[in-house]
Amino acid sequence: MRRNLRERIPGGCAIIGVMSETGRRFDGTTVIEGIRCMHERSNGLGGGFAAYGIYPDDLKPYYALHVMSQTHHEHETMEEGIRQHFRIIHQEPIPTRRHPRVGEAPILWRYFVAAPTDFAEPPGEEEYMVGRIMDLNGRVEGSLIFSSGRDMGIFKGVGYPEDIGEFFRLDEYRAYLWTSHGRFPTNTPGWWGGAHPFGLLNWSVVHNGEISSYDANRRYLEMFGYRCYMKTDTEVVLYLFDLLNRRHGLPIELTCSVLTAPFWNEIDAMPPADAELWRALRQVYAGALLNGPFSVIVGFEGGMVGLADRIMLRPLVGARAGDLVFIASEEAAIRAVCPSPETVWAAEGGEPIVARLARSAGGSEPASAHKVEVPAAS
């Protein structure tokens, strides 16, 4: 395992997300079987999962830091850093089972932590967490905090995703939302940290494709304190969601529309007030426009969203069956675990597929303060 810090790694991939909108929890076999169906879309150099709602009630309120380290020394250095910045409530190795097709794993550990003090303002704690995690990941060589949300976790490594899922014993977890990723990097020594999903707080991103605007986005994000230490284009998607939704208060749908903004001629044709807003959004968030062929599934607390690029250069399919919402690269992957969904549709470029927990299941509008109809990008 070696962190490849110099190169950005483009690639093709398989992605899938499954969610129960009623908050029903189900084990990881569904999503593993779904991603197994798209075996051909990965090449064994990376696979991973994000699962929401997996931890027991007494650990739910705490940030679950999943850490991978190359050596014991690096593991201890990271632990020291975590101890320095946070209050550790509980810690344990991440349970795994030996798997014939998964090679030597790094040291995998998880810490359930709280911020050391109370923060007067609600965003204060999250800002603190993000800042410290970025700092530790940038500072501690050979060790990585790859998951940091509450009541959610990311499990990833080098191998085919279905094997990685079995390695992490995901059949023993129950979650209301699962996403998964099979990786086909085109130039890489695959390393465990480079597999998807990428996570920050409760955000997780799985990504198929390439962000051709990567450096423009990266340099934009750096102005807001984000550090792209992974050097993969997926990372910028993650931070852009965090910036626009959590920090700037744009609703998820609007965040998606800003990332895949309507074309200027579409804006010109809007009613004047809408055009004015969109003009402002494109002017202000020019650095947030994601360009290039991509489809992503972003998981967050209480929901997930699938999004494809403006001109639909990568596939994305949605389906619905009872309380379940599926988003995947291929319809076949959905039908492999749900043979006859009620509806199946192909996503339109730049139009998000959003699934949310019903209010009865404890769902709420994620992070955005505004419950107002905002004009969508047509």
Place this chain on the structure above:
Amino acid sequence: MSVIKNEPVTEQPAGGLLPTGAVPAGTTGSPPRRTASPADRGSVGVERGGGVGNKEDLAKKTRQAVTPFRRMRPAVRTHPDFRVIVDEDKCTLCRFCVLQCSWDALGWDDRVVPFDENCVGCWRCVAVCPTYAIRIEQWPTMYRENHNWTRFIANSVRKQAGSGGKLLVGTGNDKPYPVYWDHLLIDACQVTNPSIDPLREPMELRTYVGAKPDRVDLAAYLSARERHFIPTDHRSVGDPDRSGDPSANGRPAFDRDLRRRLGIGPQLRLETPIMIAAMSYGAVSLNVQKSCARAVAEMGTYWCTGEGGMHPDHYPYADHTIVQVASGRFAVDADYLNRAAAVEIKIGQGAKPGIGGHLPGEKVTADIASTRMIPEGSDAISPAPHHDIYSIEDLRQLIFAIKEATRYEKPVFVKIAAVHNVAAIASGIVRAGADAVVIDGFRGGTGAAPTMIRDHVGIPIELALAAVDDRLRQEGIRNRATVIASGSIRSSMDVVKAIALGADAVYVGTAALIALGCTLCQQCHRGRCAWGLTTQRPDLVKRVDPEEGWQLIANLFKAWSGEIKETLGLLGINSLESLRGNRERLRAVGLSQAEMDILGVKPAGR
């Protein structure tokens, strides 16, 4: 009449050399002594009507061409730069070349007689000759080869020994400094991401110039929006970015208020990220400016008047005009500021950082005088500094004085020359409240500059631009102002590379002049431009037809825009903002590690 010239004759130092004590940095140099004579104007004013004057006129022209020469001491003799060779077998004796040459390099004695010492290599005669009978060659050097005392340097010494004055020149730096654009290569898509065909898919070049906030405050916007009547039923409401105009379908207050709630400053909408840089009336002719104004209006972009004021002929294009406030403050009043789309404060110019300008009184014709609002025939002097700006806080006062005068409806640009500490200066300018910072590199053009200053002061735009963009991002204020790169943008690929390094848009000056005929003879300061560009002589000015000129510039911009779209497509992106600051898509060849660090690019192959 017979002209015999067997001995080397030294050029009279009227134009190229100013006597000691004269301020040489005017927008054009002092006028050529003999061209002011009415008789001469009469003789050359016939070039369009059939091309041939009567024989007496020609004889007079020839005589006048020879008389200014006087022998100088042998030590200060220089040889001509060029040799004009007329192929007598091809020459049809039409005499058109003789009439067209504004430099007195061609005379007539029953055949075309070249006066090589006057030739500036402008190629006007070559271009007008119907039989291609004229050839211009570099004067074969007669000196012993010397890489230290080059011909240029040795000749400069000789000229100054004769004149005792500063050397003057026009056009940008021609010395062989590295051109970093030519050391940068562009990425392209293969397999892992598809390239995009700009003929099939939308490809967006639109750019907004002006200050942007860090975020859109959606709550403030929505509450403001609820309080306003929103006329959603009529869609053709003009360009809301020009909403300061109260005639725009009766909805100005709405837009302005809403935009302010969104925190968006006034914006210029560019349909292509290329604007025309400041070239003042006086430095260039009115016909050049007319060509620029119409071209940018047609292409949906902007031009800058320079410091010479805005001629009434350009009022129809005021919406596409940036007016300049320079240290001479010519023409500046409330109407001037409010008429324009934006206002540019000129602190410095890449070709001559730190020095001012001087338009000699002889050139201040009635028209130029009224445009600049100065008395006819008076010297128009732009001091080296603004005498009310001795510090950054003084600049802030001027920026806000202009904003107050324009009710905060016009973006205010600040233009500086690229100098060593440019990044910190640009940061200060942004914090002082400028909506756009123009960085003018040391290869930028000029109507007149002291040669030694043009050639040795300032830094390249590529390095300055990269440093400024980095600095503004480090300080988290990149959004607050637009960055415009200027100073020898020569092709669409220079534009692409500038934007990838971090510019929002570029200014071009010399390229627009080349489109109108400029051949880079570097004699702009002498006011005799044979192509009618940098002159006020009516007989020369009319060589540029604005009706044709605007199309030449518009064609150029259209061609460049097409190439930029093609490049975006091969990069796999369909909007210019995804190129902006995207240095990952550039690679360097043949640069040192330090240069690559400053540019923020990797070497090719990595």
